[in-house]
Amino acid sequence: MKDSIHKYFQVGTIQWMSFPRMDGLESLKTICRDDFFDAIEINVNKVGSIMDEAKALLEQSHLKVCYGAQPALLGPKLNPNDLDEAGRQKAEDALKDSLDKAEFFGAKGIAFLSGKWQEETKQEAYAQLLKTTINVCSYAASKGMNVELEVFDYDVDKASLIxxxxxxxxxxxxVRTVCPNFGLLVDLSHFPICHECAKDVIRTCRPYITHLHFGNAVADPDAPGYGDLHQRFGYPNSANDTPELLDYLRVLKEEGFFNADAPMVLSMEVQPTADEDEMTVLANTKRCLNRAWALLED
Structure with missing residues (x-):
């Protein structure tokens, strides 16, 4: 593409994924000082001890702030489609609390994920998730905020209902029949472990997609690193690299997601392994995105 990617997307990164080991304040400064990024995704687990400093940095940065509520569910093992009503309510309360925290940091909404499920109670779990989501969306609407559900794998790692x-x-x-402030977040990392490809996901979910992620995963159950671990591009035996990222961008272009007037957030969700350097893996991801964009036809 001759045009800059920043014309059509707000390119972001997920703070807690890019910098799992770096101090919260230092990692936040690193992203805020990097003009490659137009957006940042945070959660209170990474910046909770420095909330006021983080808020001030974000206000100075001119970054679009997004808030990930996934850790608020995954950490304490809360399930928004829990068949036990008390458990479901705890998940709903955690998501409403995440909306309050997101509002503090200047984010306009939250993203979350559905919980684990069993085949024999799938319909009941669906109804519970619908109840939670509508209640959270209603609370978000009272604040002028949005809610996004991230589409995860259903039988590999997170084993989420959606x-x-x-x-x-x-x-x-x-959800949209009653909550216009709801959308879907889709992630290239999850396509291979959902046994799908970019065309499957983007074309099927097109009317509801409001947020995009990209990254990598190991889809071979016999290979090291199998599951939802968001390895760097080029990781051994992994499913995604520059060609898959190019295909993702090509499908997004074909399906009308290149919008210069209202660019969507496109965040890298890539995590270094324990023995990899955080800044090097971040640079790797930028290089792959730049290369895929350069190869994309006008």
Whole structure:
């Protein structure tokens, strides 16, 4: 593409994924000082001890702030589609608390994920998730905020109810009938472990997608690193590299997601392994994105 990617997308990164070991304040400064980024995704686990300093830095940065509520569910093992009503309510309360924290940092919404499920109670779990999501969306609407559900794998690692793209689209349609402030977050990292490709996911979920991630995963169950670990591009036996990222961008272009007037957030969700350097893996991700963009036809 001749145009800059920043014309069509707000390119971001996920603070707690890019910098799992770096101090919260230092990692926040690193991203805020890097003009490659137009957006940042944070959560209170990474900046909770420095909330006032973090808020001040974000206000200075001119970054679009997004808030990830996934850790608020995954850490304490809360399930928004819990069949036990008390458990479901705890998940709903955690998401509402995340909305309050997101508002403090200047974010306009939160992203979350569905919980684990069992085949024999799938319909009941779907109803519980619908209840949680509508309640959280209503609370968000009272603040002028939005809610996004990230589509995860359903039978590999997170084993989330939502789930394959057709079920995600069905769920989004059900929520949208009463909550216009709801959308889907799709992630290239999750396509291979959902047994799908970019065309499957983008075309199926197109009316509801409001946020984009990209990254990598190991989809071979016999290979080291199998599952939802968001390895760097070029990781051994992994599913995604520059060609897959190029295909993702190509499908987004074909499906009308290149919008200069209202660019969508496109964040890298890539995590270094314990023995990899955080800054090097971040640079790797930028290089792959730059190369894929350069190869994309005008």
């Amino acid at each position: 789930g394959p793209a057709p079920l995600a689209a069905r769920f989004a349609a059900d």
